[in-house]
Amino acid sequence: MKNDFLYVEISNNIAGLIRNEVLKAGDRLPSVRMLCQEHGISMNTAKRIFLELEAQSLIESKPQSGYFVSRLLHRKPALPGVSKPLRTNGKEPDELIRKVYGSMRKGEVTFLSVGVLAKELLPIAKLNKELMHATRQLTGSGTEYESVPGNENLRRLVAARSIGWGGSLRENDLITTAGGMNALSFCMMALGKPGDTIAMESPCYPGSLQLAVSLGLKVLELPTHPTTGIEVDALKKVINKIDLCLLVPNFNTPLGSLMPEENKKEVVTLLAKHGIPLIEDDIYGDLYFSGQRPKCCKSFDKEGNVLLCSSFSKTLAPGYRVGWVAPGKYKHQILKLKWVHAISSSTVNNEAVANFLKSGRYDSHLRKLRLTLQQNYQYAVDAIAEYFPADTRISRPQGGLAAWVEFNKKVNTADLFDRAIKQKIGISPGRMYTLQNQFENCMRLSIGLYWTDELRQKLKTLGGIVSRM
Template identity: 65%
Template structure:
């Protein structure tokens, strides 16, 4: 067996024993040495197994005593259904609900479960302010001049260095900076497509991407998506003759939080390349993994330059900074021409400050804490949902990211839930926002990027009671 995946298999086996109740809360686990002996693995592999389980909050380490099953009660609700959209390309306007919900953004009087971004309370604001001041001092003319068309060299270099962590092995010259990930995706679409073309996407998918695609004159073909493993490859193969572009979020996509297995990524990259269909990969959530290791990207398997890999710091560090980038592969020159027309330049001071934050190692330190917080939040949300939401509620099991997908029974319309919740100063993202088709009316996305508190738990309890009231009224 490949050593790279061996520790994942051992960790998964122990995790299954914990979640199924075979191993009880507080029970002591075998020592590192015993694990080495039982599974015939090295000391390093055994340690990685325990790190993986600890990262999932399934076990706790006690100095001089070993590892124990976490005392925290585990709570697992059923998984939502695999989506089954019609394999038909749509070009109708996205539901007006999207605009309605996104007007809530920035409203400090609301509890914003609807906006998929980390709360400012979870971000290193003071350190970022210092970086801005230092960037103003360090840059020529205080950063008032135009930046190079490809973007800040230091930032591109640091992104290239970080790509080694997911098998990217990028060079700074292969990268182009953008004004956030949506700008990167937009440039990619204008580079590889034209009005009337059909884009294949996961279903459900990010509302902003739907709006962007339709505004540029594209049609959208939504594909069946599993809540854990992501896009169903068989459906993509069936859709190949109908599509011109594929746009995917393989790592912790919103709203499901699914993570496509590496073998699926490789197969999809090869499939699309063989049919000369460009793949735009939005990897904006890739750094927010809950396990011991960052997942690979589709770009990791790209041998022909057919994958346009996009990302940013909007979901990890500073949403308002609008710092993003793209590795456009063989489409680089065309994309630069489009960027020159639409953007000319990115903001010098902001890019310099983010580059320095990455270079000093502060970004990685921040990510470690943020990932732990988000995973704890996820578990707190599911625990509370299990206690207070209607019977039969299902939730996704994100392996990273900021989103939790909730599926009610068919009697509960989350449009109605939104209208009731907003009166109690709670904003949710109803499921109908995440599709162009007539589906997901009984679903919603919750952002887990809010600091956990008694108040947040109370707001979730209120949501549960409101959902119960809708279910009762519909009987």
């Protein structure tokens, strides 16, 4: 409690000195160690203070040199606007998606768009040990099928972690899946039929859009604020036109928005009243930058109407394909689908992840990762402010792996992709994140990369291309 008070007090004091220009652009700040000595605080608290000031674009860090008052203080990019999707769909961006994902096979390209963590940010050596340990402790060295609900240890540990987001899950409330998309797929198949309408955010993850379309569902895209998520009033207006709803309330991709708790509660109540199931994708919930883990919509679910989906693909090991769903009152339907389509989850991988959670290494990994991601976002903002046109806008996520960049209407990011790939830079055009003719001047920017001077130079090159367009 004392450290929290000091953290706020010291952060506010330094911020005040900068805003009142007592500390001017380019001035060096005390080192982390010096701040600890002067105020009697821990290293973690001191780092937290600097990260908070970075998040406010008040300071910037320079490798091997320390922290300085930001020279870009008065050039903080503005926020993108609230999306305004139409009621009619345009042509699906299949060709663009194939081109973008096809380019990812080129090893020499730097991808500023990928929605997973760089391998340098993953605890690979520790995970390897857990895999070896799992094969030794499992019956048949992990060659046998699991039960249909999935690994008991993993389900128990995931259920225990639900306390952190205001939930009260039990082991039997959960079913393991082959990653997050597999969980979403089971939910859509169980709840929707061809011709039904599903409401989603706009912009939205391309995989979710393509999944819905492949199942014959009609997608209704909702107006979405870059900071607070869907406009609840807009959902109310179309409530009688939809059959199910898919939302990513915590740090969705590509915006990085975070729905306020009161909005989550209102949405859960509204959908339950009308008998409309809510599929909640919480794949980024553990990646909050500071403060406490945000609650899930499932936290407010009294009817069993929310199907909560998540995985460890965005936080720990994308290739392990370890995910889960808490399907509420729809458990029987999901279990049947898993039995028909998969029978069992990956035995060894699930046990390895369960052991990693039990050891406490997962939480230790997350603490370091959150600091890195927050810092990466600030590095990206600084580079955009310095190298991109002055009217460039960027969202301000409070967690997750992505930020949304909006350019002048003259910039078509599908064209930008073609120009950038020639410079060995891969981007993710905004048109991929919608089924409508919108977001042509936007792109998703990953903050899950391993930050280097080379990466900053790539952003500088990309900014030059945008300026010429």
